[in-house]
Amino acid sequence: MDSLLKKNLKIENYMTDKEKIDDGNWANCYICELVFNRKRETKRYCYYCKKGICEGEHGTFQGQKFAICLVCYNMHKVKDN
Ligand SMILES: [Zn+2]
Ligand SMILES: [Zn+2]
Numbered sequence: 001m002d003s004l005l006k007k008n009l010k011i012e013n014y015m016t017d018k019e020k021i022d023d024g025n026w027a028n029c030y031i032c033e034l035v036f037n038r039k040r041e042t043k044r045y046c047y048y049c050k051k052g053i054c055e056g057e058h059g060t061f062q063g064q065k066f067a068i069c070l071v072c073y074n075m076h077k078v079k080d081n
Contacts, residue, residue, distance in 0.1 A: 027052030
């Protein structure tokens with residue numbers, strides 16, 4: 001119980017969303033949290049910024065594993081042009 005609590009605290013405070021998801025945990029979509037102040041759990045993360053993004057709404061998905069958040073998508077699109 002005690003070690004589980006410590007593990008959860010560690011996950012919350014020190015791990016990136018990518019690390020959480022790779023470890024089999026859920027992460028929160030950072031755009032939902034930032035813009036709408038709500039928590040939406042996801043198992044997808046952005047290829048560029050490694051932050052959690054909810055499926056369909058705040059990410060562009062290229063195949064099974066590769067996803068880009070809307071912020072990075074717009075940023076890299078501008079860079080390419
Ligand atoms: Zn979202
Ligand atoms: Zn991103």
